Amino acid sequence: MAILEAGTIAPEFSLNVTPDQKLSLSELRGRPVVLAFYPADWSPVCGDELSIFNEILPDLLPYRAELVGISVDGAWSHDAFSKQKHLHFPLLSDFQPKGSVARSYGAYRETEGVCERALFVIDKSGTITWSYCSPVAVNPGADGILHALKAFPKEGSGE
C-alpha cells in the first residue's frame, strides 16, 4: 500500500488524544499540521524520531504548525510513554477500529498490524503538501518536515 501523496486532501479523523478526550483533524484547520505515524510506543532506542521531533517544536512555531504522533497503541500507553519521554506534542491512538486512520493514509502495515513510519505535512486548508515513508527500521529525521514547512508563510510569533 502506497502512502497518500502531495495534492491529496488529508482524510478526516477523530482519535483519542487522552483516555477521555478526542482530537479531530478538522479542529486543526487553519494551521499547518504534521502527522507522524510510527509503529509503536516503547521502542528500545532512546533517541528515536519522536524525541527528535520533540526537540524541533520551537522551529514549528513560526509556521503555527501542529505536530501530532499517531500509532495503534492505546491512550493509556500513549499517556505513560509521553510522560516518560517528556513529549510536548499530542499522541493519537488509532486503536479502535485498529489502524483505520493509518489505513486511510496508506500508512498501515497489515502483516505486522502497526503503522508505517510515515510523515505527512498538511497545509491549512487540509491538503497534503508533502509525504514520506521510511523503511520501518529506520527513523526519519526532522529535516524533511522542516524543509516542507519552508513552503508556508511564517506567521507565528516565533516565541
Next chain:
Amino acid sequence: MNRLSIPIGPDDHTQGDRTALLTLVEYGDYECPSCGQIQPVIQKIQKHFGKRLLFAFRNFPLAELHPWAEAAAEAAMYASKHGKFWEMHYLLFENQERLSDSLLLELADQLGLSSSDLSVALEKNTYRPRVRTDFDSGIRSGVNGTPTLFINDERYDGLLGFDSVVDRIAHVLAASKV
C-alpha cells in the same frame, strides 16, 4: 538518502588526518546510553583504520530526554576552549551515569581547568550557541536518533556493532578507490 549538510570543517572536533579519504562523523549525546555503549566501538574502529580515517564528534543533546546532556555538551565546549576537548569527551562518557552540576565541575578540576570558570560559563550558557550549531547541522542532515553516524557524509542506518560499521566503511573505501 540523507547526507551531512555541513562537511567536517575547522570548527569541528576531530581525530586523525584532515586529508584522510575516509570520514566518520558521530552526532552524540553525553547522557545517551547508546552513545556511551558505542564509545569503545568508535575507538576500535579508529584503531582499525588508523590514519585512513578522520573522526569528528558533534553535539546532539536530547535535552528533553536527558536533563544533563546540554550542560555536559557545554562543559565539553568549555574544555575545548582550553585545548582539552577529547579528555573531557572521554571523561563525560565514562561518567555518563552520574552526570550532575557538581560532577561537571569535578571533571574540570580533574583536567586542571578552572571549575569556577566552568560554573560561570554553564550559568551564562556561554557555549550554548556552539552546541546549537552542531545540533542544527544534525537536524538539517537527517540525524534520526543518537548516536547517528555519517560515513563519508552519508547517513549510516545499519547496526551499531563494530563489524557492521567496519563493513560499511570498507565498502565505502573500496568504492572510493574505483
